[in-house]
Amino acid sequence: ATAVLLSAAKSSAQRTESAPVSPAADLLRRMADGELTAALAVPAATLPGAAFPSAVRVAGSADGGMTKLRGTIPAVADALPADVLLVPADGVPNALFLVEATAPGVHRIPVTSLDMTRQLCDVTLDGAPARQLAVGQAAEAAAEAGLLAGATVLAAEEVGLAQRCLDMTVAYLKERHQFARPIGSFQALKHRLADLWTMITQARAASRYAAACLADGDPDAPVAVALAKSACGDAAIAAAQECVQMHGGIGFTWEHPAHLYLKRAKASSVLFGTPGAHRAALATLVNLPGPDA
Known part of the structure; x- marks a missing residue:
C-alpha cells in the first residue's frame, strides 16, 4: 500500500507551496504516523505486470465529490484489519480510489486460507463512497508499483522462511541418533542439505538484487522481481518440505511447527503470482522465444 501511495503522490499535478496536500500524500503521512493501515484491494494472486484490475466499476457519483464503486474482489490479503482500502476501479479512464473500510456499502467476508497466519477476505463494494487518488496512467503505474513492491517483500520473506527451515533441520539432524550416530552424519542427508543450502543462497542473491533495483528505481526491476519471486x-x-521429511515421524504431527512453515511456504508461493507464472512473465520480459518459435 505504501508503494501505491508513493507512486500516486509523485504523479499528482504540480502545485505551489500554498496548495492543499494531495489525498495520497496526506494518507502516506497518516500511515507513517501510525494513525491507520491500508491494503491494496486486488486478489492476492495478482501478478505484477497483469492487466489493470477490472473487478470493481465506477457506479456513479456521490455527495461531497465522492464516487460510488460496485463490485467484488476475491481473496484480498490483509483487508480485514485495514482501516482503508486502495481500490483500482474500471472506468473511463481507469482510476485508483480510497475507500474507508467501515463506509456504507463495504462488506468484508473472511476466507479460509491454507496459511492461518495470513488473513484473506472477499471485499464487496455495493455503491460504496470512494475518493479518487490517481487516474489513467498514473493509477495503473501506482497499482503496478504496489504489486512489484509486494512481490519483492514477499520474496525476501520466503528466503527467511527457507533459511529458518534449514536451520531447524540441521539442528535436529545433529541431535537425532540412529545406529549410535547422529543422522546428520549420513551422506544421503548431507547431500540433500547441501543442495538446499545452495538453492537458498541463490534465492537470497536474487531477492537482494530485486530489492536493490526497486529501491533505486532501476528499469530492470520487473525482471529482477520476476526472477526473485520464482526462485524464492x-x-x-x-x-x-525437507524440514517435514527430515524430522521423520514428529515432522508430520500437528504439535511440531514444521507444518506451519510448509503451509506458509505453499500459500506465499501463490501470492503475487506462482513461481511458474513469474517464469513465464520473465520469458516475455527478456524476449525469450517459446518452444514453438
Whole structure:
C-alpha cells in the first residue's frame, strides 16, 4: 500500500507551496504516523505486470465529490484489519480510489486460507463512497508499483522462511541418533542439505538484487522481481518440505511447527503470482522465444 501511495503522490499535478496536500500524500503521512493501515484491494494472486484490475466499476457519483464503486474482489490479503482500502476501479479512464473500510456499502467476508497466519477476505463494494487518488496512467503505474513492491517483500520473506527451515533441520539432524550416530552424519542427508543450502543462497542473491533495483528505481526491476519471486518461492517450498521429511515421524504431527512453515511456504508461493507464472512473465520480459518459435 505504501508503494501505491508513493507512486500516486509523485504523479499528482504540480502545485505551489500554498496548495492543499494531495489525498495520497496526506494518507502516506497518516500511515507513517501510525494513525491507520491500508491494503491494496486486488486478489492476492495478482501478478505484477497483469492487466489493470477490472473487478470493481465506477457506479456513479456521490455527495461531497465522492464516487460510488460496485463490485467484488476475491481473496484480498490483509483487508480485514485495514482501516482503508486502495481500490483500482474500471472506468473511463481507469482510476485508483480510497475507500474507508467501515463506509456504507463495504462488506468484508473472511476466507479460509491454507496459511492461518495470513488473513484473506472477499471485499464487496455495493455503491460504496470512494475518493479518487490517481487516474489513467498514473493509477495503473501506482497499482503496478504496489504489486512489484509486494512481490519483492514477499520474496525476501520466503528466503527467511527457507533459511529458518534449514536451520531447524540441521539442528535436529545433529541431535537425532540412529545406529549410535547422529543422522546428520549420513551422506544421503548431507547431500540433500547441501543442495538446499545452495538453492537458498541463490534465492537470497536474487531477492537482494530485486530489492536493490526497486529501491533505486532501476528499469530492470520487473525482471529482477520476476526472477526473485520464482526462485524464492521454489526455495521456500523445498526447504519446508525437507524440514517435514527430515524430522521423520514428529515432522508430520500437528504439535511440531514444521507444518506451519510448509503451509506458509505453499500459500506465499501463490501470492503475487506462482513461481511458474513469474517464469513465464520473465520469458516475455527478456524476449525469450517459446518452444514453438
